[in-house]
Amino acid sequence: MARYTLLRLLIFFATLMILWLVGLRSWALLAISAIVSAIISLVALQGVREQFASQIDAKVKARQAKAEAYRTAEDDDEE
Structure with missing residues (x-):
C-alpha cells in the first residue's frame, strides 16, 4: 500500500509541476492537478x-x- 501511495503522490506532484510550468497559478492548479492525477493513476496504477x-x-x-x-x-x- 505504501508503494501505491508513493506512486500516487509522485503522479500528483509531476502533474502539479507540469501545470505550473504551463502557467496555471491559482487555486485551480491544485484542483486540476488532483483531477488529472486521479485519472492518470486510475489507468497507470x-x-x-x-x-x-x-x-x-x-x-x-x-x-x-x-x-x-x-x-x-x-x-x-x-x-
Whole structure:
C-alpha cells in the first residue's frame, strides 16, 4: 500500500509541476492537478492496485481458513 501511495503522490506532484510550468497559478492548479492525477493513476496504477487487492484477498482467505480450523477443533473437543 505504501508503494501505491508513493506512486500516487509522485503522479500528483509531476502533474502539479507540469501545470505550473504551463502557467496555471491559482487555486485551480491544485484542483486540476488532483483531477488529472486521479485519472492518470486510475489507468497507470491499475496493476499495482490489483496486486495489492490480491494480497489482501489472500490474507483474508488465510484468516478465514484459520478461523474455520479453530471452529472445527472446538467442535471435535465438545464431542
